[in-house]
Amino acid sequence: MEHVDVAVIGGGQSGLAAAHALRGQGLQPVVLEASEQAAGSWARYYDSLALFSPARYSGLPGLPFGGDPDRYPHRDEVVAYLLRCADRLDAEIRTRTRVRAVRLDDSAFILGLEGGGELAARAVIAATGTFGRPYRPDLLGLATYAGTLLHAADYRTPEPFAGQRVMVVGAGNSAVQIAAELAGRARVTLAARHPVRFARQRTLGRDLHWWLARTGLDTLPVGRFLSAPPTQLVIDDGRYRAAITSGRPDRRPVFTGIDNAKVTWADGSTEEVDAIVLATGYRPDLGYLTPLGALDTPGHPRHREGMSLTHPGLVYVGLEWQRSLSSNSLRGVGRDAARAARHIAAYLART
Numbered sequence: 001m002e003h004v005d006v007a008v009i010g011g012g013q014s015g016l017a018a019a020h021a022l023r024g025q026g027l028q029p030v031v032l033e034a035s036e037q038a039a040g041s042w043a044r045y046y047d048s049l050a051l052f053s054p055a056r057y058s059g060l061p062g063l064p065f066g067g068d069p070d071r072y073p074h075r076d077e078v079v080a081y082l083l084r085c086a087d088r089l090d091a092e093i094r095t096r097t098r099v100r101a102v103r104l105d106d107s108a109f110i111l112g113l114e115g116g117g118e119l120a121a122r123a124v125i126a127a128t129g130t131f132g133r134p135y136r137p138d139l140l141g142l143a144t145y146a147g148t149l150l151h152a153a154d155y156r157t158p159e160p161f162a163g164q165r166v167m168v169v170g171a172g173n174s175a176v177q178i179a180a181e182l183a184g185r186a187r188v189t190l191a192a193r194h195p196v197r198f199a200r201q202r203t204l205g206r207d208l209h210w211w212l213a214r215t216g217l218d219t220l221p222v223g224r225f226l227s228a229p230p231t232q233l234v235i236d237d238g239r240y241r242a243a244i245t246s247g248r249p250d251r252r253p254v255f256t257g258i259d260n261a262k263v264t265w266a267d268g269s270t271e272e273v274d275a276i277v278l279a280t281g282y283r284p285d286l287g288y289l290t291p292l293g294a295l296d297t298p299g300h301p302r303h304r305e306g307m308s309l310t311h312p313g314l315v316y317v318g319l320e321w322q323r324s325l326s327s328n329s330l331r332g333v334g335r336d337a338a339r340a341a342r343h344i345a346a347y348l349a350r351t
């Protein structure tokens with residue numbers, strides 16, 4: 001069986017940042033990426049998506065994003081940028097290599113690969129993001145729903161919904177962006193348990209990310225004190241608030257029941273809805289660590305600021321609120337990756 005010092009599972013922004021930081025520690029990681037390219041989930045996000053952070057705040061360590069620093073790059077630019085990062089990375093990236101299960105054998109982690117084959121690693125960085133595990137809440141009657149039901153992870157463009165009655169469930173960035181986009185083609189309701197809370201994209205002539213950096217809020221290490229991620233603020237340059245105020249989409253409390261294609265609203269009224277889009281978030285996609293006993297019952301990693309509490313040679317990078325607000329963002333993941341690499345270097349030196 002092949003032996004390596006460090007295996008990085010996942011070749012998105014988190015895996016690339018981790019591998020870059022490990023190289024900085026003089027280590028030689030191998031990156032294992034399930035898909036055919038090392039750009040993470042970005043290519044699979046919806047077509048209209050643009051970054052909410054300007055280019056100047058969207059680079060990984062070692063390679064600035066480039067171009068006009070004040071623009072908000074489109075999804076495809078992010079993919080191209082991450083592919084450039086992968087090209088420049090002085091580490092082996094094995095694409096089309098999915099890790100199925102990780103177990104422990106003496107002191108090494110044994111990574112079972114899809115299609116057979118195993119790899120032994122002294123240390124592992126789990127950097128597989130969340131996109132592979134969309135969260136679908138157990139809403140009343142949803143199991144009986146007979147219309148089109150999809151998660152935001154499967155939404156691409158508004159065209160297939162033209163002229164339809166659509167409900168988008170959620171109150172975060174994806175929910176509001178998708179609902180506003182659909183409202184140009186369809187009759188849309190944004191249904192959520194709590195009101196949408198906005199954060200202004202620009203204040204006093206400065207982008208939100210300037211203020212987050214300047215005040216230190218972006219890096220405040222409060223993640224370990226949170227039992228659950230706080231409500232997501234919707235970053236808005238004014239157009240989403242205006243869209244909701246104008247009723248396109250309209251906003252309502254979440255429905256109280258569904259029977260077949262008929263939805264019952266909180267005021268008791270009912271109507272047929274053609275499609276429901278669940279923009280209800282994601283959970284860490286770490287099922288391959290179950291055999292190791294590294295996860296708690298709902299499948300969340302047992303960790304403190306990314307360092308596993310169950311296995312000292314296992315580290316996470318790219319978890320939401322892993323350490324701070326910016327942990328799972330392009331602008332922040334490099335900081336956590338650097339800490340992870342230092343931890344792994346120290347671990348390897350003493351074992």
Ligand SMILES: Cc1cc2nc3c(=O)[nH]c(=O)nc-3n(C[C@H](O)[C@H](O)[C@H](O)COP(=O)(O)OP(=O)(O)OC[C@H]3O[C@@H](n4cnc5c(N)ncnc54)[C@H](O)[C@@H]3O)c2cc1C
Pocket residue numbers: 009010011012013014015032033034035039040041042045046049050051052053097098099100127128129130131132174285288317318328329330331
């Ligand atoms: C719709 C949306 C919009 C966002 N917008 C922004 C934004 O504007 N700015 C920002 O900074 N952040 C944004 N984020 C948050 C975050 O930056 C992205 O989710 C980003 O893709 C996370 O990168 P990642 O590398 O952690 O995970 P991913 O990009 O999901 O990459 C994980 C990689 O791991 C691979 N993988 C998964 N399982 C395995 C396995 N078992 N074996 C091998 N490989 C595996 C996957 O194929 C994937 O390539 C957004 C997220 C979403 C969902």
